[in-house]
Each structure stands twice: as structure tokens, then as C-alpha cells.
Amino acid sequence: MGNIQGLYPKSNKSKVSFLKELTLEEDPMFIALTETHLATNVKDSEIGITNYTLYRADREGRSHGGVMVYLRHDLAAHTKTLLSHSNGVIELLALHITNINLIIVNCYRPPQCNLESFSKALEKLNEVLETTPHAMTDVIICGDFNFPFICWPDGRSSGGTLEDQAQAKLLLEIADKLFLNQHIMEPTRRNNILDLFFTNNQESVSNCRSEKTIFSDHNIVYINTTYIKSKTPQDSMTPPNMTPFASFNFFSQKVDWDQLQQDLRKIDWKLALQGSDPNTTLNTLLRILLEVCTAYVPRKSNKKDRRYSIPRDRKILMRKRANLNLKLVNSTNETQRLIISSKIEDIEQKIKHSHEEQRRTEEHQAIENIRHNPKFFYSYCKKFLKTKSQIGPLVTEQDTITDAPKETCQMLAHQYNSVFSIPKTQPSSTRRPRT
Structure with missing residues (x-):
């Protein structure tokens, strides 16, 4: 606080x-x-x-x-x-x-x-x-x-x-x-x-x-x-977009958008998706899109997703800061406390500079991508314009909380079904003629 x-x-x-x-x-x-x-x-x-x-x-x-x-x-x-x-x-x-x-x-x-x-x-x-x-x-x-x-x-x-x-x-x-x-x-x-x-x-x-x-x-x-x-510890939280498409790098300059769009236009979607139940239709749609993306979109590198981790240089600085603060609490020598406080201030200045430099770099990359990859620019801007609403955790009937995907889906489906009603159709005699 x-x-x-x-x-x-x-x-x-x-x-x-x-x-x-x-x-x-x-x-x-x-x-x-x-x-x-x-x-x-x-x-x-x-x-x-x-x-x-x-x-x-x-x-x-x-x-x-x-x-x-x-x-x-x-x-x-x-x-x-x-x-x-x-x-x-x-x-x-x-x-x-x-x-x-x-x-x-x-x-x-x-x-x-x-x-x-x-x-x-x-x-x-x-x-x-x-x-x-x-x-x-x-x-x-x-x-x-x-x-x-x-x-x-x-x-x-x-x-x-x-x-x-x-x-x-x-x-x-x-x-x-x-x-x-x-x-x-x-x-x-x-x-x-x-x-x-x-x-x-x-x-x-x-x-x-x-x-x-x-x-x-x-x-x-x-x-x-x-x-x-x-x-729900942070290191166990499931990152968003854990779909087959999350492995593709749609921000890459190597994406062949023209050919990708041509291939999608050639598909007879009505024929491909007709006569199927909703789950089969969804799976068919995802399979086709996945095949097209595989042909024209490069994969991301196999590096670990770092969106939820601290960069190594700042992690080291923050650990040093924590250790110095512990020494400051335990120190009774005023001269020693002043020296430690000065070191802490120097480390926080480096942390601040690192954050500012990262922000400048991200902004520069977004601006550089406006012409040839506007998706990159707009995705950067959008994260400052709209809050991502997380689904869950939800409170169960037993007054416990859960963020398990399957249980969350079942709870939401039950809630929607409990309030669903069939829309009333307007009597034919009162319908207005089309103009």
C-alpha cells in the first residue's frame, strides 16, 4: 500500500x-x-x-x-x-x-x-x-x-x-x-x-x-x-489463445496474405459445412483454416511465452532490490543505512529506465509496422483501449471457486439454459407487408 x-x-x-x-x-x-x-x-x-x-x-x-x-x-x-x-x-x-x-x-x-x-x-x-x-x-x-x-x-x-x-x-x-x-x-x-x-x-x-x-x-x-x-497461482494460470493458431506468427512480414485469401475464396464453404452438427461444423472449419495457415503463415519460434514473466535483467535488479531492503531493515548503523538506501535508489532508477526503454521500443515497432503490417500496430494500440475481461473464476453452488475450463463451460451453459425462453412469434395478421 x-x-x-x-x-x-x-x-x-x-x-x-x-x-x-x-x-x-x-x-x-x-x-x-x-x-x-x-x-x-x-x-x-x-x-x-x-x-x-x-x-x-x-x-x-x-x-x-x-x-x-x-x-x-x-x-x-x-x-x-x-x-x-x-x-x-x-x-x-x-x-x-x-x-x-x-x-x-x-x-x-x-x-x-x-x-x-x-x-x-x-x-x-x-x-x-x-x-x-x-x-x-x-x-x-x-x-x-x-x-x-x-x-x-x-x-x-x-x-x-x-x-x-x-x-x-x-x-x-x-x-x-x-x-x-x-x-x-x-x-x-x-x-x-x-x-x-x-x-x-x-x-x-x-x-x-x-x-x-x-x-x-x-x-x-x-x-x-x-x-x-x-x-489460482499466477504461474498456473492458463495463458490466453491456447488454440492451434497460437503457434502461428501472424505479425511476420513473411505472411503471404494475398495467396492465403485466394485459397480461402476458392473453398465452397456451403458444401464443406452442410449437413453437420455444430461440433463437426466447428472442427471442419478449424481444420480448413489450419491447413491454409500452415501453408502461408510462418510458425513462432519455440521460445517460452514470456508475456507473464519479467525480463531477466529486471528480475536480477528486483532481487537485488529485495535483498538490499532486507539488509536495510536489519541494519542499525546509520551510515550503513544511507549507503544501502543509495544503492536501492540506483537500482530503482535502472528498473525505471528499463521500463521506459521497453515502452519506447514497443511504440517504435508499432509505428514501423503501420504500412506493411497494420495488424501489429492495431493490436498494440488495442491493449491500451480495452480491458480484457477474464472468464472466471466462478463461484460454484458449493460456494467454492473454480477456473477449470470444462466446469466453467458447464456452469455458464446451465445459467444460459435456466433463463432461456422461446421468442414469441408475431401473429401473421399483424405483420406489416414488406416494401
């Missing part, structure tokens, strides 16, 4: 890529971000992460602000949005993961916030939380609250304006009411604890650390919890 200080700014679009690779390395349950600076002109497809569902509450009426949560797909299948709120000053997002009975609240309260706006936002949150049995429901409230004058862990106020102290009191009253404890004890921006993490299940949190990063002026906060691990 943390304040991202603009998730997708024009000046630095490598933040999303960095988060994607963190999810591949860490497989977090969720990522909570504040100050996303998003608006309707930024599509979900531009900031999406594979195997995670995106929930966002953008600031309304003004720029900046905003909160969002990336939630792992296996949990999103059981999740309801309880609150998505912005009053132009405060943003709140509340999600209920029903299968583990956990409510996650993400909040952004800016500096110099007025009491009325914060009070009204907390009233909405109270309304949501009062509808759940708190004694049985786990609650996490996290976000950037900008209360540097609160001393933790006791929650005493030391400084701050009277209005800020009044707002801090409202937050602490909710914490006392729900038996929430705050777990972040290390500075999250310079020497201040601005980002907070409350929970009413103290045993669910086993570790909390704050790490500096070049991707924001706030630290990244890692929270280890005892909640369920992924039921």
Missing part, C-alpha cells in the same frame, strides 16, 4: 509496469493506492494488472486525489463494492470480500482538509460499517490520512491545528468503536507517519515495513497478513 503520487502521469508511465512486476514477485492479496490522480480520460485497460481486478474512486470536480485497490482475481470473485465516494476533497473506497468476511477500506485525506468534508466522508463510512456484524467481520482501514502530529502506537496528538486535531479525533473514535489498532510505526514520508493501517484482527498482521522508492515521495508499505493465499 502507499501514496503513488500519480499512478499514470505523462512524465512517468513506468509505475504501472513496476507494480505489475511486484505482483509477479510477491503475489499480494491486494494493493491499496492513494493520490492516483486518475480521471475518466484514463481507461482501466491502461492501468490494469494481469490476475488482478481494479477498483477505483477518482476525485470528482477537481484534479489529483483519488484512491484505488488492485484485488487478486480469486478474491474479487467474492467481492462487493460497499462504497465508492468522492466529495471533491476526500476519497473513500470500501470492499467486502465475503468468502473471508473481510472489509477493506482505502482512504485519502489531503493536507489542509476541512472538518466538514472529512466528517461527512466518515459518516458515509460509518453507515457502511454499521450494516455489518463487527464482532465477526474483519475490518482493514488504510490510506494516506496526513496526520503527522499523531504519536503512535498510543494515538496521542502533539501539535497540528485545532481543525486537524478535531478530524484526527473523529478517526480515532471510529478506531476505538471498531477495536482497531494501527500497525505502521515507521515513517512513510520523510520523518512522518502519514499512511496508516488499522485492523480489528491483530493476529492477521505478522509484519509491517516501510521502504523508500523513487516512484513516489511516500514510501511503499508492505504488510504481511495471515489471510488465504491465492487459489
Whole structure:
């Protein structure tokens, strides 16, 4: 979790890529971000992460602000949005993961916030939380609250304006009411604890650390919890397009499109497909297309599909970064800590440069292919314009989740059959004559 200080700014679009690779390395349950600076002109497809569902509450009426949560797909299948709120000053997002009975609240309260706006936002949150049995429901409230004058862990106020102290009191009253404890004890921006993490299940949190990063002026906060691990690990997820055609390189300049189209036009499709049941028709169609593609489309190289893996150079850098962060946590020597922090910053600069260089290369390739292979260009552009909706995981009648292809098909077929009805035909006497 943390304040991202603009998730997708024009000046630095490598933040999303960095988060994607963190999810591949860490497989977090969720990522909570504040100050996303998003608006309707930024599509979900531009900031999406594979195997995670995106929930966002953008600031309304003004720029900046905003909160969002990336939630792992296996949990999103059981999740309801309880609150998505912005009053132009405060943003709140509340999600209920029903299968583990956990409510996650993400909040952004800016500096110099007025009491009325914060009070009204907390009233909405109270309304949501009062509808759940708190004694049985786990609650996490996290976000950037900008209360540097609160001393933790006791929650005493030391400084701050009277209005800020009044707002801090409202937050602490909710914490006392729900038996929430705050777990972040290390500075999250310079020497201040601005980002907070409350929970009413103290045993669910086993570790909390704050790490500096070049991707924001706030630290990244890692929270280890005892909640369920992924039921659909990323390395076992079935990549899309696993058909016989996935082995063909349709982006190659060696594809003989003219001859391919001529061969397809010569086929008597009516004769080839007539008198067959749907499965036989589909198999015949695929067989013919496969034969034509085999003749005129080159195969892809036998390299492993790397769409879901981190390039080797960045994987090495990220491992070095993780090892240095571990040394930083365990080090008590201030001089040594400064040296380690400098090394971490240098590694993150290299990671950022690698992401930017990869993006430039992909954009250049797409532009170069506009004339002779427009399919390559449009496929590159389309991934930033449309979110790919994953089918599943689905919740079974036994309240378990499944992503098995056969079971998913059977569940969808059962659902469609249960709501299917024969269309009513219009009486012939009322039909209008054709013109």
C-alpha cells in the first residue's frame, strides 16, 4: 500500500509496469493506492494488472486525489463494492470480500482538509460499517490520512491545528468503536507517519515495513497478513489463445496474405459445412483454416511465452532490490543505512529506465509496422483501449471457486439454459407487408 503520487502521469508511465512486476514477485492479496490522480480520460485497460481486478474512486470536480485497490482475481470473485465516494476533497473506497468476511477500506485525506468534508466522508463510512456484524467481520482501514502530529502506537496528538486535531479525533473514535489498532510505526514520508493501517484482527498482521522508492515521495508499505493465499497461482494460470493458431506468427512480414485469401475464396464453404452438427461444423472449419495457415503463415519460434514473466535483467535488479531492503531493515548503523538506501535508489532508477526503454521500443515497432503490417500496430494500440475481461473464476453452488475450463463451460451453459425462453412469434395478421 502507499501514496503513488500519480499512478499514470505523462512524465512517468513506468509505475504501472513496476507494480505489475511486484505482483509477479510477491503475489499480494491486494494493493491499496492513494493520490492516483486518475480521471475518466484514463481507461482501466491502461492501468490494469494481469490476475488482478481494479477498483477505483477518482476525485470528482477537481484534479489529483483519488484512491484505488488492485484485488487478486480469486478474491474479487467474492467481492462487493460497499462504497465508492468522492466529495471533491476526500476519497473513500470500501470492499467486502465475503468468502473471508473481510472489509477493506482505502482512504485519502489531503493536507489542509476541512472538518466538514472529512466528517461527512466518515459518516458515509460509518453507515457502511454499521450494516455489518463487527464482532465477526474483519475490518482493514488504510490510506494516506496526513496526520503527522499523531504519536503512535498510543494515538496521542502533539501539535497540528485545532481543525486537524478535531478530524484526527473523529478517526480515532471510529478506531476505538471498531477495536482497531494501527500497525505502521515507521515513517512513510520523510520523518512522518502519514499512511496508516488499522485492523480489528491483530493476529492477521505478522509484519509491517516501510521502504523508500523513487516512484513516489511516500514510501511503499508492505504488510504481511495471515489471510488465504491465492487459489489460482499466477504461474498456473492458463495463458490466453491456447488454440492451434497460437503457434502461428501472424505479425511476420513473411505472411503471404494475398495467396492465403485466394485459397480461402476458392473453398465452397456451403458444401464443406452442410449437413453437420455444430461440433463437426466447428472442427471442419478449424481444420480448413489450419491447413491454409500452415501453408502461408510462418510458425513462432519455440521460445517460452514470456508475456507473464519479467525480463531477466529486471528480475536480477528486483532481487537485488529485495535483498538490499532486507539488509536495510536489519541494519542499525546509520551510515550503513544511507549507503544501502543509495544503492536501492540506483537500482530503482535502472528498473525505471528499463521500463521506459521497453515502452519506447514497443511504440517504435508499432509505428514501423503501420504500412506493411497494420495488424501489429492495431493490436498494440488495442491493449491500451480495452480491458480484457477474464472468464472466471466462478463461484460454484458449493460456494467454492473454480477456473477449470470444462466446469466453467458447464456452469455458464446451465445459467444460459435456466433463463432461456422461446421468442414469441408475431401473429401473421399483424405483420406489416414488406416494401
